[in-house]
Amino acid sequence: MSGRKAQAARNDELILAAARAVFTADPNAPIAAVAERAGVGISALYRRYPSKEALLQKLCGDGLKRYIEVAQRAVDDDEGDPWEVFAAYLRGIVDADSSSLTIRLAGTFQPTEELFADSARASRLAVEAHRRAVEAGVLRPDVTPADIALLFEQLASVKLGDERRTAELRHRYLALVIDSLRLPPARRALPGPAPDDEELGRRWIPEP
């Protein structure tokens, strides 16, 4: 499995993964940072995407697709325990890091028609997943789908250490909020260790 074409196909993924990592870390990162992270030259990028904006649109579109997939799963599930279905939906969106790929990137590119359409679709699914949870009597009715959207964004703002640690902490705070969203009130142990002082303090020094 070698050859020029295989290498190119591998670069496709490499570049997308690098772009995700770089732009979720900093929506205004230069495009050269993506190339460097992917371990390719700049021209490898421009061969695939006509501009930075096109790349960002692609990332955002992928983020919406992830969202739609996870939400669709929650809406389609008629068997599982309603609360568990809803909680799995929340965890799934947090893991997909959809907020970082969509609304967080907004402002750095001009949204296309397709993006608007997918965004509307995602929104409808979110409302439906929400409605099911409320009607099943497992979700606090005074929180709205828009509240949930903002909660996702808040969780996406958590960034500490590497990717794994960040995901762990997001789940920790999601668990805190899940406890409070749940009806009737329940309380479980928080997952993942709390941050320690060294972990928090490291962030004060400018990098370069």
Place this chain on the structure above:
Amino acid sequence: MSGRKAQAARNDELILAAARAVFTADPNAPIAAVAERAGVGISALYRRYPSKEALLQKLCGDGLKRYIEVAQRAVDDDEGDPWEVFAAYLRGIVDADSSSLTIRLAGTFQPTEELFADSARASRLAVEAHRRAVEAGVLRPDVTPADIALLFEQLASVKLGDERRTAELRHRYLALVIDSLRLPPARRALPGPAPDDEELGRRWIPEP
């Protein structure tokens, strides 16, 4: 109360307020944006602060002082209901927007010795306020002071509409988390209306 000196004193405040607004909205904002927002020329800025970095250090220092003041109040209060004291501390920090002025600005300037000292002092007070709440049996013992710090940061990431609306929403989500932090579990109505779709959707279009 006019005169050159009064005007200058008024500008002192104007500039600081503008800098707070501009840099909490965007930690990498150009210094010209501060001058414009304050309605003064650039030289009015450079007369007061030798560099952009010095201004940022001042803002961060002020943020820490606000934090210390609020936390000190919580630590000193021996009379009030322990939970109410702790909840007021949380609300106070959110209102002071300390996170946006401190850790959020970190990386845009070199921290001074004094900042480190104040930061340590703030941290000690936070731990003490936390300890009191846990020992009074009103705060979930599996959340640590570091958890609380990250919660503040998450709340500070909420930004929607004008300053008033943003503060309202932060309190809404603080209430959600407060419900879950509290021991024994309690549940109150959420303050402030949830965001509506138009409010959320407006953020997709790039500004200029």
Place this chain on the structure above:
DNA sequence: AGCTTATCGGAACGAAGAATTCCGTTCTAG
């Protein structure tokens, strides 16, 4: 009234950064 000087507005300057283009090189497929 006239002079001094603190204060200010904003243009000018220079450095840095970033998106995109361009060119020479490599290596595969046919």
Place this chain on the structure above:
DNA sequence: CTAGAACGGAATTCTTCGTTCCGATAAGCT
């Protein structure tokens, strides 16, 4: 053996931003 796809990265061009500089203004003092 060669045409050309794919690539690395320097060169180009444009923008942005921090800082400096200069002329204008008017308060306060003599």
